[in-house]
Amino acid sequence: MEKNSESTRQLKVARELQRVIAEIIRSKGMAFFSGAMVSVSGVKISPDLSVAKVYVSIFPSDKSGTVMQILEENIKAVRGELGAKLAKQLRIIPAITFFIDDSLDYVEHIEELLKK
Numbered sequence: 001m002e003k004n005s006e007s008t009r010q011l012k013v014a015r016e017l018q019r020v021i022a023e024i025i026r027s028k029g030m031a032f033f034s035g036a037m038v039s040v041s042g043v044k045i046s047p048d049l050s051v052a053k054v055y056v057s058i059f060p061s062d063k064s065g066t067v068m069q070i071l072e073e074n075i076k077a078v079r080g081e082l083g084a085k086l087a088k089q090l091r092i093i094p095a096i097t098f099f100i101d102d103s104l105d106y107v108e109h110i111e112e113l114l115k116k
Contacts, residue, residue, distance in 0.1 A: 010045050016089065017052055017082070018043040021096075024081050025056075033070055036063040041101040045094060052094040055101035064100055071098045 006014070022040040030037060042055040056071065058064045071078075075096055083093040 006045075007047070010047065010049070013049055013090065014043040014045045014052070016086070017045065017054070017094070020082055020085050021054055021078065023085075024078055033058075033067050034063055036060065036067050038067055038071075041103070049090070050092055050094055052096050053099055054096055055099050057101045057104055059104075061102070061104075064102075068098060068100060 018040050021043070025038050025040065037059045039057045040054060041057045044053045044055075045051070056067075058067045075098070079093060079096055082096070086093060
């Protein structure tokens, strides 16, 4: 196995975190995020399972700044809900950091370039 490849446990935990965080964000509703649609596109977790990088897609993308600010302000609440839902499965609830997944913007940009 390669050194940088994620372990099966990391991948399982990351998938479960993605599912639960998506559920938490969905439960807040679009109004909570100034009318933007927020989806969790991926989660990367450190080998010791203590830090999770959560990648979110935001539509429309011009609301990214506002949504990221709302997410940052609510990290403790999200982590608290995560703890409540995953306490039986995880010994340590990972610290969360949100990142914008701008791959959709990139695809859109490429499509615009191809149309010219």
